[in-house]
Amino acid sequence: MLKFAVRRVLSTIPVMALVAFLVFSLLYFAPGDPALLFAGDSATPQQIEEVRRNLGLDQSFWVRFGSWLWAVLHGELGVSMISNVPVATLIRQRIEPTLSLMALTLVWAVTAAVPLALISAWKQGTAIDRGIMGFGVFGFSVPIFVLAYCLSYVFAVELRWFPIQGYVPISRGVGPWLNSLALPAFALGTSYVALISRIGRAALIEILQQDYIRTARAKGAAPKEILFDHALKNAAVPIVTVIGIGVGLLIGGAVVTESVFALPGIGRLTADAILRRDYPVIQGVVLLFSFTYMLVNLAVDLIYPLFDPRIRY
């Protein structure tokens, strides 16, 4: 197990390295001369040249990549070209809304998707199943921002049940915190629910045809026991896998959701950085997103044995 974990962690290194390389190239090949920006409008060519040397911008691509990587490994992600604040600081300031949004979305989406998958697998081919899967197609095909604006219009503008935008930190109370995140989490989670319930349903339908389900029925088990004790436990591996893969979806969706609901999170930071071409910030958040995604899927791999005793590392 430990050996596998170590090997699995090591295997993420090449991927992370590739991501780092791409992220760095982004800045390197991006239009605009950072030295010009740094030196200011009134700088003489000599001053600009000096700034360039001081920043190490006159070095070769590989040397610059090396020193950048070294800094990143020490947690230095560079400094925003717009606000002059270190990227790491920006991320730290913005992480809470994003983590809150993701966690809340994950919780409600999984809580909703698993029962939906169970119901539609059990009622396969019936109107209920078709209804649920129809909702799934809808949930998956409506763009997040459309859903977000609709929700916001109905529940915030018209009904006034929730704030139209903004984030309330959890330190100001769980109630207000939840209230500020309800609509964003719902908008962000809908496609995730669709994904998980669809994959879960397919896995469950296959499982329900297995011989051991027939055995369970022959023992006198009721649908409740068959679904929860037998089927769901066997479907855990594919479901957990798609939850992990779907985190990618959440990350992309968070950028849009945070912008619509004006949540001061990493997603907003990203969107703003892209609009202003603040490359160090873009680099930082892309690295962070990739790292998170890998970490989640690493965790998923490591918990497989909990669900399936045949998987041993």
Next chain:
Amino acid sequence: MALLEIENLQTHFRTSDGINRAVDGLSLEVRPSETLAIVGESGCGKSVTSMSILRLLPENITKTAGSIRFHGRDLLKLTESEMRGIRGNEISMIFQEPMTSLNPVLTIGRQIRETIALHRTVSRAEMDGRAKDMLALVGIPDPARRLQEYPHQLSGGMRQRVMIAIALACDPKLLIADEPTTALDVTIQAQVLELLADIQAKSKTSIILITHDLGVVAEIAHRVVVMYAGRKVEEASVEDLLTRPRHPYTVGLLGAVPKIGVGGDKMRLVEIPGLVPNLKQRIAGCVFANRCPKARDLCLEFAPALEQKAPAHVVACHFAEKEGLAA
């Protein structure tokens, strides 16, 4: 009184190209503490019969008619929840596929306890004790350790023993074993059959043993029902059937028993020539007529009724001779 009485059972399936009359007018009875074998070629409706008894049929059945009386109660008339109280408790079943019939993600112990928990109100400790006893009963060494293990850690023969342990955990009156040894090695087959015979002798559980292997029948059954195309064509005691088969189909089947150690070749299988009739079409005459060496015009036109041709020996054949019966 019989423990189980099936009368004129009809189980029909809807398929894309018509109604499949998998079981069509089957009657049989199982007496207390006996082993009744149901034999017949693959596809003749043996599994459908057993699944009809436990009402575990797939959703595409269009019809189950007739009656299946167990202790005098018609199982076909029970509610689903009454039926659940019978499954695994009064009537248990083991299947042909030991490798896939156990849940891969649950421990052996959990799977045995489940049956007990479904039908008895007992403490966890009692269930564990019972589970351990059951494993010991079916001849699994070191039962305490095995309870903690998962199915993939056991061989096919061991898994079939676990299936038997699960099936017997609630002391059922009737055990249905659907080709319990078909998927196992020959040596393991013999052990599992011996175990079933042992259990039968000790616990007085009635057994329906489904098989296509008459060798198996000879070893542990008391009576035999021969099925063909969803019907019973012959029924007799084992000795009688094996020594004096009266239906040409049974004669053919006996010819198809693998003969071990005859001449140079180890296994010789005599197939009955011809094809099983299409169950999606109504058959006017005898269902076996198209393959029967003795068939005449009469057979193609009129279905022979099941008639007693000798004491405790019933045959559906126009040409089976009567013997030993008072006129």
